[in-house]
Amino acid sequence: MLFGWFAKAKPFARFIRSERGNVLPLFALAIIPVFGLVGVAVDYSRAGTMRSEIQAALDATALMMSKESKGLTPDQIATKANTYFTAILNRPDAPTITLTPTFTTVQAGSYTLKIDASASIDTTFARILGQDKIAIGSSSEVSWGVKRLDLVMALDNTGSMSSNNKMTELKKAAKSLLDTLFKAAGKKDDIKVAVVPFTTDVNIGMSYVNATWLDWSDWDSKNGSCDKYKKNLWQGRSPPSDKSTCEDYSGTWTSSSHSNWSGCVWDRQQDYDTDDTTPSSTATKFQPHETSYCPPATLMPLSDITTNWVSSDLTASNPTSALGKKINSMTPNGNTNVTIGAAWGWHALTSSDPLTEASAPAADLDKVLILLTDGDNTQNRFSSNQSSIDARTKKVCDNIKATNVIKIYTVRVIDGNASLLQNCASRMDMYYDVQNSSQLNTVFTTIAQNLANLRISK
Numbered sequence: 001m002l003f004g005w006f007a008k009a010k011p012f013a014r015f016i017r018s019e020r021g022n023v024l025p026l027f028a029l030a031i032i033p034v035f036g037l038v039g040v041a042v043d044y045s046r047a048g049t050m051r052s053e054i055q056a057a058l059d060a061t062a063l064m065m066s067k068e069s070k071g072l073t074p075d076q077i078a079t080k081a082n083t084y085f086t087a088i089l090n091r092p093d094a095p096t097i098t099l100t101p102t103f104t105t106v107q108a109g110s111y112t113l114k115i116d117a118s119a120s121i122d123t124t125f126a127r128i129l130g131q132d133k134i135a136i137g138s139s140s141e142v143s144w145g146v147k148r149l150d151l152v153m154a155l156d157n158t159g160s161m162s163s164n165n166k167m168t169e170l171k172k173a174a175k176s177l178l179d180t181l182f183k184a185a186g187k188k189d190d191i192k193v194a195v196v197p198f199t200t201d202v203n204i205g206m207s208y209v210n211a212t213w214l215d216w217s218d219w220d221s222k223n224g225s226c227d228k229y230k231k232n233l234w235q236g237r238s239p240p241s242d243k244s245t246c247e248d249y250s251g252t253w254t255s256s257s258h259s260n261w262s263g264c265v266w267d268r269q270q271d272y273d274t275d276d277t278t279p280s281s282t283a284t285k286f287q288p289h290e291t292s293y294c295p296p297a298t299l300m301p302l303s304d305i306t307t308n309w310v311s312s313d314l315t316a317s318n319p320t321s322a323l324g325k326k327i328n329s330m331t332p333n334g335n336t337n338v339t340i341g342a343a344w345g346w347h348a349l350t351s352s353d354p355l356t357e358a359s360a361p362a363a364d365l366d367k368v369l370i371l372l373t374d375g376d377n378t379q380n381r382f383s384s385n386q387s388s389i390d391a392r393t394k395k396v397c398d399n400i401k402a403t404n405v406i407k408i409y410t411v412r413v414i415d416g417n418a419s420l421l422q423n424c425a426s427r428m429d430m431y432y433d434v435q436n437s438s439q440l441n442t443v444f445t446t447i448a449q450n451l452a453n454l455r456i457s458k
Helices: 002-008 010-017 023-066 074-089 159-184 217-222 243-248 322-328 338-348 386-402 418-424 437-451
Strands: 098-107 110-122 133-145 148-156 191-198 224-228 252-255 300-304 365-373 406-413 431-434
Touching: 023 074, 023 110, 023 133, 074 098, 074 110, 148 159, 148 338, 159 191, 159 322, 159 406, 159 437, 191 322, 191 338, 217 224, 217 243, 217 252, 224 243, 243 252, 300 322, 338 365, 338 386, 365 418, 365 437, 386 406, 386 418, 406 418, 406 437, 418 431, 431 437
Parallel strands: 148 191, 148 365, 365 406, 406 431
Antiparallel strands: 098 110, 110 133, 191 300, 224 252
């Protein structure tokens, strides 16, 4: 019918009756491949879009599988990979996709997971040219390797950490980092982790009460009782509260038992407050200090992550592992002294006193300090002047980096001296400026993946 209409139309009638050539048959033959090529382009565009979505899901699957593929059988890897991939792609119209994962131990502590995906989509227009299907292929390869790692988390426990949900989010982020490293650890002592909560002081705990590197002279002079003194000279006031005043009034000072010590120490004498000199003399030793700003959580020296962390503590409200309990025990209190947090992080990463658990430097070992704070420096042993305390922080950071052994990550949470912390980090990309406490988990996850050398390699 349509052809008859064209024939009746005068221009088309002349075109059809033309005897100068077979124009219409040639035109009809030419239009078929034109429509076919347009159709093929549409089909290949659909295939390209599907391939992009498959690639994105494949990359995400490979990254997720890298955390748990070590130790699984090939069948278990395949099953988990398909489960993750299907959940991520989430396309009801997706074709049947075959995944082929290959896990390889490149060398001790170094691994590769390659996942190949193959599928085909049914064509719509390309069928005109005899092509029923278009094959889609994609591949993702994740490589990771864990050097042995000594890691210290020096974490601000000051009072301001109670605001904006910062402490709650910090605990979640720290646990997530521990879990990532736990799953990446090859064997015992491959990864050791320490936690150093800090305020103006660091609470080293009562286990060090008899350590030879403590100098008790200041503490003994300020903690005790004055039993005998001339009341007429004191004019009816309360008994003298320190040795010097007691002796001024002809009293007898009795120092308190060291068992009454809270466990806190403050900055060493300058310039030992900003270095890692082994304590041996009065000037280099650490002084116990009584203060209401003492962080309730004691430091935890380097310890093996495989024996001191369990994955169930990631979401547990009452952790069972030593590291889980330590993170949960952190409580906001007191003022900020970033210098002492950095200094004790440094002490934890060397094997001389005061902390001796660190591994000896080696080519296959990374030593890393994560230094986190949410505020400006406000108080140390010597001053309440921010610029003076900042100068001490800068000096300890510079001294740590000068060793060329320890890498420093710094994290600023909402407040704090951004320039100081940025310059303290080993590299610009190792400084994180967190504007919302909920971002802490993402930051710590990124750091954990960097520490585990996790990456999409192909």
